[in-house]
Amino acid sequence: MAAHVITNVKIFDGTGRQPFPGEVLVDANRIASVSTGNRPQPASATVIDGAGGTLMPGLVEAHAHLSFPDLFSHDITRLPVEEHMLITVRNARTMLDCGYTSAFSAASAKTRLDVVLKREIEAGRAPGPRLLANGPEITVTGGLGDENKLHLPYDDSPTFCVVADGPDEIRRVARTFAREGVDLLKLNISGDGGTSSAGADVTVMTDAEVDAAMEIARPRNLRVAGHCRSAGSVMMALRHGVEVIYHANYADEEALDALEAARDRVFVAPAIGHTWSLYTFAEAHRIPPARARAAQDEVAFSVDTYSRMRKRGIRVLPGGDYGFPTSPHGTYARDLQLFVDILGFSPMETLVAATKHGGEIMGKPGELGIVRPGALADLLLVDGDPLADITILQDRARLRMIMQDGALHIQA
Numbered sequence: 518m519a520a521h522v523i524t525n526v527k528i529f530d531g532t533g534r535q536p537f538p539g540e541v542l543v544d545a546n547r548i549a550s551v552s553t554g555n556r557p558q559p560a561s562a563t564v565i566d567g568a569g570g571t572l573m574p575g576l577v578e579a580h581a582h583l584s585f586p587d588l589f590s591h592d593i594t595r596l597p598v599e600e601h602m603l604i605t606v607r608n609a610r611t612m613l614d615c616g617y618t619s620a621f622s623a624a625s626a627k628t629r630l631d632v633v634l635k636r637e638i639e640a641g642r643a644p645g646p647r648l649l650a651n652g653p654e655i656t657v658t659g660g661l662g663d664e665n666k667l668h669l670p671y672d673d674s675p676t677f678c679v680v681a682d683g684p685d686e687i688r689r690v691a692r693t694f695a696r697e698g699v700d701l702l703k704l705n706i707s708g709d710g711g712t713s714s715a716g717a718d719v720t721v722m723t724d725a726e727v728d729a730a731m732e733i734a735r736p737r738n739l740r741v742a743g744h745c746r747s748a749g750s751v752m753m754a755l756r757h758g759v760e761v762i763y764h765a766n767y768a769d770e771e772a773l774d775a776l777e778a779a780r781d782r783v784f785v786a787p788a789i790g791h792t793w794s795l796y797t798f799a800e801a802h803r804i805p806p807a808r809a810r811a812a813q814d815e816v817a818f819s820v821d822t823y824s825r826m827r828k829r830g831i832r833v834l835p836g837g838d839y840g841f842p843t844s845p846h847g848t849y850a851r852d853l854q855l856f857v858d859i860l861g862f863s864p865m866e867t868l869v870a871a872t873k874h875g876g877e878i879m880g881k882p883g884e885l886g887i888v889r890p891g892a893l894a895d896l897l898l899v900d901g902d903p904l905a906d907i908t909i910l911q912d913r914a915r916l917r918m919i920m921q922d923g924a925l926h927i928q929a
């Protein structure tokens with residue numbers, strides 16, 4: 518593999534340190550050196566002139582749905598597996614094109630879509646982010662994703678979920694996903710506003726059910742994420758060792774205390790992008806007014822909760838549930854702007870969350886999401902300063918170079 522030296526850049530290293538002028542030498546798939554100013558470099562290295570741009574770690578998407586098709590015409594419930602796989606492969610390329618070099622999957626719409634995609638990416642046969650593969654969301658009767666009606670034929674594997682009630686069924690489903698090669702499990706521990714019969718403030722799983730999933734996950738080294746909007750679901754997730762808490766909108770004082778106590782081992786990802794899009798683009802997408810209002814109320818209610826998490830040192834990561842008509846693939850970096858504009862994070866806090874903490878959620882702390890000698894060479898060269906204007910990361914034309922594992926994906 519080739520060596521590259523990227524010169525004439527300001528380096529944002531992911532740690533929170535202010536960007537500094539320098540150059541970075543990449544040897545094979547790792548960063549060999551980071552120097553301030555110019556140093557003699559090996560003659561064999563290909564020189565990339567950064568033209569004064571910002572060199573930073575590749576972005577990490579903490580709530581990815583690469584198999585969600587984001588078009589009404591591609592109804593997720595009706596897609597044959599052949600089309601579905603191709604759409605998933607296409608979305609993976611789009612995500613990498615947007616500067617996201619890693620993704621933590623928050624569920625796959627069919628059991629093997631993420632798993633197969635991950636193998637293709639790792640073998641270098643399909644471009645896409647480094648991926649931790651998930652299966653469909655595991656839900657209970659009446660939970661998020663179970664939209665069955667008694668008068669219609671029963672579907673035990675609706676849309677992006679599998680319905681499992683009680684510890685035995687949960688164990689069977691979790692074992693099946695493990696057998697098929699997932700890295701992660703996703704449990705819908707709370708209900709959801711607007712899309713499930715149980716609301717966001719309702720905890721729908723039981724302790725025995727979450728415990729059963731963990732019993733399967735632990736010995737197989739599967740990591741577990743939870744859809745946890747209610748305070749009770751956050752507490753339940755923490756009680757059983759669920760590591761990634763999605764949403765946490767209604768975390769109360771007790772739940773915030775528990776999250777803080779576990780802050781070295783847990784991650785929170787609000788996934789605000791999709792909820793925000795439901796009311797912001799309601800008219801264009803004919804979202805029912807009641808649904809749009811509920812989404813707006815939910816975000817308004819949660820803003821204060823997330824800023825309290827930030828102040829308590831809980832890792833809160835961008836990653837916005839992209840893959841719906843109002844929040845299509847390719848708009849992932851909007852989440853960074855929402856962290857600044859709505860959740861009150863500084864651009865620096867947001868970018869550290871999307872890079873360094875992203876590397877941590879991917880299970881590679883100090884190795885991914887950071888620019889330092891020895892780290893994996895997942896790098897972005899941005900035309901401009903994202904700390905001065907975080908919206909430039911939404912403009913693909915300003916991503917002048919995307920490097921993943923030392924290989925150039927895009928070089929403008």
Ligand SMILES: [Zn+2]
Nearest residue numbers: 580582623838
């Ligand atoms: Zn999601």
